[in-house]
Amino acid sequence: MPVSAHALIRLPFDALGAWLTAAPVWADHGRVEPDGTLHITFGIGTLRVAPLGAHSVLVVESADEAGLQTLRDFITDEAMEAGVAPIWQERHRPGRPANLCIARLEAAGRISTAFRRLWLRGEGLARLMSGGLHFRLLLGPEGSDWPWLDETGLTVWPGGAAAWHRPVYTVRSIAGEGAATRLSVDVFLHEGGRVTDWTARIRPGAEVALMGPSGGDVPEGSGGKAPWFGIFGDETALPAVARILTDLPPGAHGVAMVRLPAAADIQDLPRPPGIALRWLLRDSEGGADALVDALRATEVPGRDRFVFFSAGSAETAAAREVLAAKGLGKRECRVQAYWSQPGVPPDD
DSSP: OOEEEEEEESSOHHHHHHHHHHSHHHHHHEEEOTTSOEEEEETTEEEEEEEETTEEEEEEEESSHHHHHHHHHHHHHHHHHTTOOOEEOOOOOSBOOTTEEEEEEEEEEEEETTEEEEEEEOGGGGGGGSSOSEEEEEBOSTTOOOOEEOTTSOEEOTTOGGGOBOOEEEOOEEEOOGGGOEEEEEEEOOTTOHHHHHHHHOOTTOEEEEEEEESOOSOOOSSSSSOEEEEEEOGGGHHHHHHHHHHSOTTOEEEEEEEESOGGGOOOOOOOTEEEEEEEETTTSOOTTHHHHHHHHSOOOSSSEEEEEEEEHHHHHHHHHHHHHTTOOGGGEEEEEEEOSTTOOTTO
16 A cells, blocks of 8 residues: 655745756656646656645655655755755654665675676565665765664764765665575776775675665566567666666567677676677777767667666766657656766766
8 A cells, every 4th residue: 555745845836846847857757737736756656746825735655665765865855955845744753764774795796897796685675676676875984873764754864964875776686585585786896986995895794784676667668568678778787787688578679788898898688589789898889979879870669669778977868869859758768877977987
C-alpha cells in the first residue's frame, strides 16, 4: 500500500510553480494536471503541488517508506537551495532513515584496468532488488556515526551534510534473501578519486552504508513484444549499461554503444541476441563527441523504441537535442548526466 507525506510551503502557488517548472527534472518528468496542479513522476514515487490559500502544499507518495524517505530528503534539499523551506506535517520517532542500509564488505578486486568490483552482503540490501537501478554510497567524516532521522522525518548528517560524500552508483548484480543478500558494484578508478582511494583502503568485514534505491528501473520500451532499444554510455555509465542489457527481455533488439578509455577495459556483457554491441575507444576512435555522433548516426525506428543515454553533462545536453530531432518523446528515452566537469568522473 502506498505511503505519503505532506508539507506546507509559505509561498504562493504561482511563484512556486514558476520555480518548479524551471527545474531540470520538470522537462522529463513533470506535467500540469487538468485541475491546474503540478505533478512530477519519479522512478520511486510522485510529487503533487497544489495551492492552499496564500501558500502551497506538497504531497509526496511512494510505494514504501524507503522511497518516501528518499523523495522527502531530495525535495527538501532542492527547495532549501532555492531558499524555500518545506514544513513537513507528520511527526516521526528518531531512528535510522528507512532508505539507509548497512552492509559489510565481503570481497573486492580488479576486474579490468579501470574498474574494481566490490561484493557486499547484508539484510538491508534486499530492498535494492527493485525500485531503481541506483543507490548512494555514503562516505562520512572519519569516526562519525551513520545518519539518523529527526522528528520531522528528515535525515540528519553527523558533521553536516556537506561533510559527507554521497556518489550515486549502479547495482551491478544482486541475489539472495535476508541476511544472505549479496550485491556487487563496479567502481570506475582514476587518480585522485575519493571513492577510488576508499576502495583501495577498505578491507573485508568493514561496514558500508548505502541509501536507496533511486533512479529508474530497466526500461521496458514503448510497446510491442520485442521493442527496439538504443543503449549509449561512457565508462562511468558502463555498470548501468551492463545491468540494463542483462535485464532486457529476451526478444529485445537494437544497439548498445559504450565508450571506454582502452581495449583492456572491455567486458563480456550478457545481452539478448538481438542487441548489437559496439565499443568506442577513447585512444583510437573519434573526439569528445564520438558517443553523440554514434547516437546521431543510429537509425531509430518510428515506434516501439527506447533510448538510454548517459555520459558527461555536455554530451547529455547534446544527446537531448539529437533525440528531440529524431522525434522521441519523454517516455521514449532516458538521458542522465553522470558527471559535469570535463575530464572529471562523478565521484570527485
